[in-house]
Amino acid sequence: YTGKSSTQLLSESIKKFYVKDFQSLPSLIKEDVSVYEAITKMFLDDVGTLFIMNQANELVGVCSRKDLLRATMGGQDVHATPVNIIMTRMPNIAVVFPDDLLLYAANLLIDREIDSLPVVTQKGSAFEVTGRITKTTITRAFVALIEDE
Numbered sequence: 195y196t197g198k199s200s201t202q203l204l205s206e207s208i209k210k211f212y213v214k215d216f217q218s219l220p221s222l223i224k225e226d227v228s229v230y231e232a233i234t235k236m237f238l239d240d241v242g243t244l245f246i247m248n249q250a251n252e253l254v255g256v257c258s259r260k261d262l263l264r265a266t267m268g269g270q271d272v273h274a275t276p277v278n279i280i281m282t283r284m285p286n287i288a289v290v291f292p293d294d295l296l297l298y299a300a301n302l303l304i305d306r307e308i309d310s311l312p313v314v315t316q317k318g319s320a321f322e323v324t325g326r327i328t329k330t331t332i333t334r335a336f337v338a339l340i341e342d343e
């Protein structure tokens with residue numbers, strides 16, 4: 195008997211969950227693609243958020259479902275408007291690193307009121323996207339917590 199409460203044990207398990215062990219594949223597009231192409235990509239990849247890169251494959255923005263909905267309601271030409279006009283851009287992007295605790299990522303999702311985080315690695319002064327963490331990731335980790343017991 196360890197003498198530890200169940201809450202202590204649970205907390206210890208959660209602190210063994212790292213971003214790199216739970217991340218999924220990111221859905222990436224270049225900043226010059228049209229809003230129309232971005233919507234198509236979102237459907238094909240079955241994701242709710244796209245991460246936007248420049249020609250050097252550096253993270254420059256994020257585009258959510260509502261960003262795309264807003265763009266289609268504004269009366270702009272979805273074929274002529276590039277996604278970099280409507281995206282949320284750097285440096286206002288919340289990111290996580292592979293070695294961050296999953297608990298930190300979960301807190302970021304809540305604090306920033308967003309669905310998804312790019313997992314990044316430093317590339318000079320910019321970021322390269324290597325994965326993603328979503329609310330579904332956190333749900334999966336929640337289940338793993340019970341099943342790993």
Ligand code: ADP
Binds near residue numbers: 242256282
């Ligand atoms: P939706 O808008 O489809 O509900 P989100 O709640 O994730 O999806 O996005 C809300 C807003 O926050 C959008 O404008 C989106 O561009 C932005 N956003 C999404 N993810 C991030 C992030 N990781 N960092 C900064 N902004 C983000």
